[in-house]
Amino acid sequence: MSVVPRLHPTRETEAAPPSAEVIAHPQARVAARLLAERKELHPMLVRARAVAAHVLPTLGMVITLLLVWQMLCGSPESRLPSPLTVWEQSNDVILHPFKGVTIDALGLHIQESGDVGIAGHVLNSLGRVAIGYSIAAVLGVLLGTLIGQSVIAYRALDPLFQVLRTVPPLAWLPISLAVFQEARPSTVFLIAITAIWPIILNTAAGVQNIPPSYRNVARVLALTPIEYFFKIMLPATVPMMFTGLRIGVGMSWLAIVAAEMVQGGTGIGFFIWDSYNSSLLTDTIVALIWIGLVGFSLDRIVGWIGRRVARQA
């Protein structure tokens, strides 16, 4: 059976029953077709069509882009490697991402040095993001709630936040290194300081925008401050809070790559820097795709959690 959806069935396939009347009126053919009983499609087929309608445009675009890229960069003197060159030269990186990564009863182990696959680097980076982002999420939600709820706190802190949030992640690095002395805590700090602003500001906006009617309900029901926090404020703020958390996770992923490029050692940022220094541009391209896909997944995961929480709350 053909899987290609036919959104516009042709006339030949669903011809109207021929009769004298039908031919007499030009619109009758159309009318007869509309009046004819529709064929029930198998539910699986309906589903397959729906999925295909979603996936096919993306798939088509990716293939087209790859083809255009191949045509533009296919010649040997091209400075940018073509997709086929990437496949040939970075074959090992693409096909063995988990080199140096082992899982046993004690958990995940990533080889400290030597030849580590790209997934190992990504996992190293994700570990740092997890710590830095968790700090940013907890502090961000607390500070956002504070400035959303208290006018005085808002006036005191909001201007500071507005100024600080415009500082690019890498500009924090010298200070971070000077204070923490070591690479690991300063990268975590860098991620936290990058991700925290959208979380604070969106949470605050969410708290400020709680409809007055919900506050009135809380007052009439004489909810205690703790009950108000969990039963009204938190659920009412969840959508905005998760908007902030989603932007934050994206920004922390941006920051980690930049930070690791400077600091070196391990991680996907380091991997890119290393491949550039070794003139392995094809490896860089593979790394870019990994970064993009991981960033996309992080965004989707946080978005999914947000929807789950909004439903549960």
Added chain:
Amino acid sequence: MKKRSYVALEDIGITFPTAHGPFTALKNVNLSIEKGEFVALIGHSGCGKSTLLNIVAGLTKATRGVVFVDNEVVDRPGVDRAVIFQDHSLLPWLTVEENVRLAVDKTTPGKSRGERRDWVMHNLELVHMTHAAAKRPQELSGGMKQRVGIARAIAMNPRVLLMDEPFGALDALTRASLQDAVMAIQAQLKNTVVMITHDVDEAVLLADRVVMMTNGPAATIGEDLRIDLPRPRNRIELTEVPEFNHARHAILHFLHERYSNPQEKAA
């Protein structure tokens, strides 16, 4: 000293500071409501009737005067004065049952989970909404949402039920069926009710007393009309009862001749 009524508003006044100096919205409001009485407050928009209701609810503080409910001074909102809001104010992240449950949990200390659940369902049954217990507010029509709002308020077993234009946002047909629902519930529970409305027919149909407010600034109670129509009342039969038309006429006369709409006058 005379005995105080169940709900007593004594010399209520409220003045707001504005850019052009203080603005007195309400002045010398005195109102006594007996237990089980259904009072409708009617007046043009902007006359301060919602402010007055909020003062009774404790959501707004009067700048002078006292509200007593059962001889206790009202100084803050409380579960003894349930409010039915015009916009129903159901929490969208809770189901119908959970919305009512939130109010029940705050008002029935010492009851078991099962007892509270039964009480929630009993009140949903009074408004004919048990079938939607598991639904969320956004899945319901406006009239159904307000039914749940009513269930939430009566489930609190309040000393006074305050309704702030409860049917103002509904279409005429839905409004009529909710008015009937409120009358049926009132016949059963005999709550003390203060309802704000700007619908003359609604006021006469539902209330034992219609309290008419003068226009602001410094609005106060202009007239207090007793509606001595027998219950149960039927909206169709009432149109032929002289007392009903008489009351309607008196209110319309007050609203449109003695105190006509200030906005129309300005225009």
